[in-house]
Amino acid sequence: MPEWLNIIVRSIVSLLYLFLLTRWVGKRQISQLSFFEYVVGITVGSIAGVIATDIDGPLIYGLIALTIYGLFPVLTGWLALKSKTLRNIFYGNSTVLIKNGKIMEDNLKKARMTAEDLIAQLRLKNAFKAADVEFAAMEPNGSVSVLLKSKNQPLTPKHFGLAVAPVTEPQTVIIDGEIMDEPLATIGLNRQWLKAELEKIGVALENVFLGQVDENGQLYVDLYDDKIQVPTPQTLQLTCATLKKCQADLELYALGTQNQEGKQLYTEAAEQLRRVIEQVTPLLTR
Incomplete structure (x- = not known):
């Protein structure tokens, strides 16, 4: 085999093996690496380079060395789980x-x-x-x-004793003008609903760069054409305003009627609706 072809083969083999070894060892950000993992990473990279260029040495020897160095972080991680003393030695203290x-x-x-x-x-x-x-x-x-x-420290709703609704992850339903069916199905929606929402705001699917649906079922889109102004969803605000209007109407009916039974009925209904509005306002105004 020609030397240049041998180098290509050894490079591909070492790279693939290094990839598999890294996937097996696990994923960490650079800032999360311990001292041992940092040293092992440097050494493994050097070994992979030697495997690719040292055409005189057996390939299997280099792969064995890679395996040993790759297993070392796994071993230290396992020992650290078993002993706090070893964990302090391997990873250090704050x-x-x-x-x-x-x-x-x-x-x-x-x-x-x-x-x-x-x-x-x-x-x-x-x-x-x-x-x-x-x-x-x-x-x-x-x-x-x-x-x-x-x-x-920054102020949060907790400092004011305010109840806020939990926030869930928005689902990305459109990327580069393509509908993502799996995220749609995750939130119980379909393509027909999505197309109807796009028609409401007057936007074509192919002009959408990114589309997301929040936990309230509101669609937010970013368009390729930044000059087009997309209206902000007002569903929650309109719902809150409608509930308040209904409460005000009930209070007006109670004031306007001469029937005592009807007045009492309207007053009780307005009070019940007021309590409902207090409960759902954090959900509708966030």
Whole structure:
């Protein structure tokens, strides 16, 4: 076999084997790699390069070496699950950088971080002043977790005692002008419904770059032609306004009738509808 063809074959074999090995070991982002996984990744890449170019060495030897290095993260991960001591050795511990609003200078030195490094990491967490931070720690993967002081944390509905409805994942039903049948079926809809919704807003299917349906069944579309203004769905707002109008009508009927029995009936119905509106308003106005 010619050398150039041998190199091509060995490269393809090493690449495919490396791909299968990586899929088997598992998926992690670069920032989530432990020290051992980082070292193994570099070494495995070097071995794969040697396998492809060292035409004198047996191919099987290189594949064996790849397998051993690939199994190492799996073994350390399994041992870490069994023992906290080994988990600390393999993956390390978190290092507290700020505690009770005070910067831990000794821990900064242990983490080999300067004040500038700390400030840069805080900025990435939208904390532009160290005085705003209650607690910060460097995680074993090198990222920095930040807890702002209570007075600097953003307000949420919980702070006001407001009840909000849970949010579910929107389903992407149109991509590049093509209807995605599986997401439609997931939310119990079909092509006929989708085409009817597109007709309501006056948009052709082939002009839709992306279409999504939220948990309320409202369709949002982004068009290829950015000059076309797509009306914002108003179904929930109209439903809320209609309910309030019905309540107001019932109250007017109660004021306008001279029949005491009818007045009481309208008043009770208006009160019941008012309670219903209070319950569904978080669902209709989010």
